[in-house]
Amino acid sequence: MPPVVRSLPSPEAEALLDLARELADGELRPRVDDAEAKAEFPREVFRTLGKAGLLGLPYDETYGGGAQPYEVYLQVLEELSRVWLAVGLGVSVHTLSCFPLSAFGSDEQKTRWLPEMLGGELLGAYCLSESGSGSDAAALSTKAVRSGDDYVVDGAKAWVTHGGQADFYNLMVRTGGTGAKGISCLLAASDTPGLQPHPPERKMGMRSSHTATIQLDDARVPADRLLGEEGQGFRIAMSALDGGRLGISACAVGVAQGALDTAVAYATERRQFGQRIADFQGLSFLLADMATQVEAARALYLSAARLRDAGRPFGPQAAMAKLFCTDTAMRVTTDAVQVLGGYGYVEDFPAERYLREAKVLQIVEGTNQVQRVVIGRSLTRP
Ligand SMILES: Cc1cc2nc3c(=O)[nH]c(=O)nc-3n(C[C@H](O)[C@H](O)[C@H](O)COP(=O)(O)OP(=O)(O)OC[C@H]3O[C@@H](n4cnc5c(N)ncnc54)[C@H](O)[C@@H]3O)c2cc1C
16 A cells, blocks of 8 residues: 655654654554453553653644644644544544643643643543533533632533543533523543542443543532633633544544555455456445545545634634545445455454444534534525
8 A cells, every 4th residue: 555645844744744653553553452352541652642742733832732733733643543543532632622721721820731731741631512412512511600719510521532531621511501601611630529430431432542421529620720711611612623623534534544554455465256356346446436535535624724724714614524534434444344345344354443433433523413514504604
């Protein structure tokens, strides 16, 4: 399989991509099957990525970020997800979790907490969803009431990626009345009294990434951990998701690329009817369509990322990228299983894992129906 041809903006970006590729193939590939089988979260891998400077790539250098354009950061995510989605998505969620503090925190808050977050010493989580409010996130009901120098928080945040593993949680909580304007964002430490993770969900795929409910019973979060103003939480959550959706897009392209590589390698080895199966036109056309879809998906997320890097509005384009890239990943991984025939359906090859991984990307950070809502609104209510 020829390597992916990339156009990167600087020699530094080229070096970063080489590093990400080396880490993916050298450090992640030997571990992925065992960790997925045992549903073990690879905390040490995140330490390695932090030391390599890959956990704060798109953030300011002032607080220890990598000061890289989003288009570079996203291609790093793609390389990691090509081998192990739980790690690529984990880096994406960590990066998303640093956004509220970076974009809305005071200088004092940033000085206190951001360097350890961007340096990867601390791992992050983003808690918007609840059992009763997923797509309708503004209907969330976890309450935070000011009491002296603290907020007292009661409720439960559902589906938290890194739940039980994270060192800090961005909690979207209700401090005011109903709807989006009553929501605030608190940056809670994992050792907050009254904050307790449930056991991880038992998932279809991405099992080494732990997803858990975070229970909050009279949890006392110091009031100086409020990010932005009271009532600004929904805006903070949504602007974090614009960038997050580009992260999911890049993860999806990584998964699709991994499945394509697996399919091409198999098709050039496997022989039936006295020839390589890759030499049947029926199969080589399937591979050609898969490769074309992967390239188109990559081009779409990169074009949205370049808008963001240029300081232009990019929300609808991020939604389009998320929709297209994750649907592409679903199609390409399904076709990869087909290329491997029966061997695609068993765990001896990674094709079935890629298929299970792709599915979740159509759901997280706004389902693909919700992406269509966002895109449709941008067309009819600009
Ligand atoms: C593995 C995993 C990790 C996750 N990680 C996180 C995390 O770290 N933080 C976090 O906050 N959340 C996380 N989530 C939650 C995820 O974002 C939600 O599952 C998602 O937003 C959908 O919400 P829901 O599951 O409640 O589905 P619902 O909102 O109940 O949707 C059910 C169905 O109805 C459709 N639907 C809903 N509204 C509309 C509409 N207006 N128009 C058309 N169709 C609609 C949906 O598309 C879907 O098909 C995670 C979920 C999973 C599975």
